[in-house]
Amino acid sequence: MLDSFGRKITYLRLSITDRCNLRCRYCMPEDGVPPTAHDDLLRYEELLRIAAAAVSLGIDRFKVTGGEPLVRRGCVDFIQHLKALPGVRQVTLTTNGLLLPLLLDELCTAGLDGVNISLDTLNNEQYQRLTRRTHTANEVLDTVRLCAARLPTKVNAVLLPETADQLIPLAELAQTLSIDVRFIERMPLGAGENDQTIRADAALDRLRAHWPDLTPVNQPRGNGPARYFHTPDMQGCLGLIDAVSHSFCDRCNRLRLTSTGLLKPCLCYEQGVELRPLLRGGADEAALRDAIRAAILQKPAAHCFQQRESITEHKSMNQIGG
Ligand code: SAM
Numbered sequence: 611m612l613d614s615f616g617r618k619i620t621y622l623r624l625s626i627t628d629r630c631n632l633r634c635r636y637c638m639p640e641d642g643v644p645p646t647a648h649d650d651l652l653r654y655e656e657l658l659r660i661a662a663a664a665v666s667l668g669i670d671r672f673k674v675t676g677g678e679p680l681v682r683r684g685c686v687d688f689i690q691h692l693k694a695l696p697g698v699r700q701v702t703l704t705t706n707g708l709l710l711p712l713l714l715d716e717l718c719t720a721g722l723d724g725v726n727i728s729l730d731t732l733n734n735e736q737y738q739r740l741t742r743r744t745h746t747a748n749e750v751l752d753t754v755r756l757c758a759a760r761l762p763t764k765v766n767a768v769l770l771p772e773t774a775d776q777l778i779p780l781a782e783l784a785q786t787l788s789i790d791v792r793f794i795e796r797m798p799l800g801a802g803e804n805d806q807t808i809r810a811d812a813a814l815d816r817l818r819a820h821w822p823d824l825t826p827v828n829q830p831r832g833n834g835p836a837r838y839f840h841t842p843d844m845q846g847c848l849g850l851i852d853a854v855s856h857s858f859c860d861r862c863n864r865l866r867l868t869s870t871g872l873l874k875p876c877l878c879y880e881q882g883v884e885l886r887p888l889l890r891g892g893a894d895e896a897a898l899r900d901a902i903r904a905a906i907l908q909k910p911a912a913h914c915f916q917q918r919e920s921i922t923e924h925k926s927m928n929q930i931g932g
């Protein structure tokens with residue numbers, strides 16, 4: 611379906627939990643967020659009903675996210691059921707990777723189409739400082755290698771001043787492995803809303819200085835707003851997601867559903883359509899479809915990350931799903 615600005619909405623991010631086994635500084639407060647009451651969380655059957663209604667409006671690609679989606683029991687079965695829904699074309703997952711080695715076989719069997727693994731640094735000490743936990747970047751890197759052999763795999767790294775020395779080492783992963791490495795501007799939301807980002811253009815200048823033959827990839831790649839670049843000796847591509855410094859809102863194709871059932875038209879604003887009362891109040895598929903249509907029609911022309919005083923979203927990223 612088209613929104614009020616003529617944009618085709620085809621992609622829904624489904625957050626299935628706000629819990630996480632890490633505490634990344636730019637995403638979550640050190641003590642976590644107050645736990646969501648179990649009953650407030652959408653059940654998997656409810657998520658599947660929403661997905662089916664979304665499909666009927668032309669949304670056929672889904673990203674399962676969180677918090678850390680793999681900490682929620684039953685996540686793999688949910689992915690299998692989601693992928694099996696008629697009309698669903700693609701189901702991918704975004705994860706910190708820690709539980710992936712345990713679940714990778716099952717996820718492949720469930721029909722998962724791809725995985726994004728968040729890894730902001732290859733330096734173990736930096737990783738532990740950033741995530742406030744004792745896991746290591748080496749563990750995650752081993753998982754990236756494991757996944758790259760089985761599934762379309764992307765590494766996502768947030769552009770942080772404290773990990774500036776990691777830009778080239780992370781980008782080199784696209785040379786040695788058949789994966790895309792994407793660098794994302796840190797958005798002024800959640801725990802680190804006043805922290806700085808490295809601008810994507812500055813990152814691109816440094817990548818170009820290292821790889822003078824870096825050229826833009828012109829054909830579409832993935833569902834998102836990344837600008838991709840490539841050199842002949844790279845197996846994968848490098849991506850830049852300049853969510854803050856350049857608005858790519860004119861190409862926005864997505865909605866986001868929080869784990870408690872708020873359907874968000876835009877990352878930047880707190881407004882949305884509450885689906886949980888509908889689901890639990892006996893709404894049929896037509897009513898759900900109308901609610902999703904209403905959220906699509908509420909999509910604003912653009913986000914407001916450049917004018918921070920206009921940001922009305924105060925939830926942290928683990929509550930929104932990234
Ligand atoms: N736990 C999973 C993970 O880390 O991939 C999924 C949820 S996490 C909220 C989704 C994505 O949001 C991650 O790639 C994370 O780096 C990104 N993220 C979190 N806070 C962010 C921020 N303030 N700016 C930009 N990206 C952020």
Ligand code: SF4
Binds near residue numbers: 631678706728927
């Ligand atoms: Fe957890 Fe992902 Fe947020 Fe890190 S970015 S705290 S892994 S939800």
